[in-house]
Amino acid sequence: MPTLYSNEASGNSYKARLLASFLNIPLDIIQLDLQNGEQRGDKFLAINPQSEVPTLVDGDLILGLRRNPADITEEALITNWLAFAASWVQYGVFTARAIVSLGETFNGLGTTSTEQTLREAKIRGEKSLQILDQHLGSVEWLVLGRPTIAYIAVFPYVALAPMGDISLEPFGNVTRWIGRIRELPRFIPIDGLDDPLYLRTDRIT
């Protein structure tokens, strides 16, 4: 029986439990005490270094939110990165660029954004660059060992992060990945890749 590391109050864990129930797949559910940091303890970290629930363990297969096991479909592996683009990238480097260079978030908030919105976008932006940089330390193309739509989804706003006053310099693996993309046949650039200040009119000083 597959084991699901879960938490009662976690809606994401609930999604896994709910789907298993609908599909009539019995699960051995192990509750993690997230409030007391059990997900960051050595025992669980050995199972999922990203210390996130839900995590499904079925024999050799370990499925976590951002795990990339070998025996999962190509679509699912790519979808992982599309989700990363739609969440971390969108509410991080995308939002910072929009506020700093375009003057609003373009992110569902209309004109209600504040300095705090920008601070939070930068926090998420830096963290997503760390996640990406760590990942790109061992792979060349994000996923599947070759160019896919995953890098098309992730690359543009990551590469434009300096337009949001987020430096790419600390992230050597990301920078080299951007370089590899730019050298692909038929690559086309976007304004701002080489001049992060091109739209700036002192929107943020």
Added chain:
Amino acid sequence: MPTLYSNEASGNSYKARLLASFLNIPLDIIQLDLQNGEQRGDKFLAINPQSEVPTLVDGDLILGLRRNPADITEEALITNWLAFAASWVQYGVFTARAIVSLGETFNGLGTTSTEQTLREAKIRGEKSLQILDQHLGSVEWLVLGRPTIAYIAVFPYVALAPMGDISLEPFGNVTRWIGRIRELPRFIPIDGLDDPLYLRTDRIT
């Protein structure tokens, strides 16, 4: 030749242009002046009522960010809603619930969230419920006319929105959709569905 409604500074438009270039697909590119609201003008609204770029038009096929044309793959249709869950739902109702009922955002910000973070989560939450409610006015199961993982991804945090002080009452289509899901065979609930206050210890008063 397919027509792409695009904007030079839009990174999302750039993704479409970049992919077309890599795949060697020629495009007839029409620039929209987003700063002056051309995307909200009658001419473009007739093409894409969601007034978003990029929008690809190829004969009868119109592909926009959240369009659901008939002749697109099932995976792509489902992925649209997984992206909605990872973006609008995650940074809206999810975040509001986390702050109000769990005391932090659980959303990449650590403990730096403020009242402003909650305000913005509520704005996105309300808007995403509007988007969903409008969509569910004409369909029963989000996509493909049957239950898919799309509703598993979207349903939990939407249904738990009241835990983040976001009422579902104005959204009758969403409420009825939640009801349909709850009546499915082998449905299992999560704490908070019927008692939004169950975790509250005056974290936000």
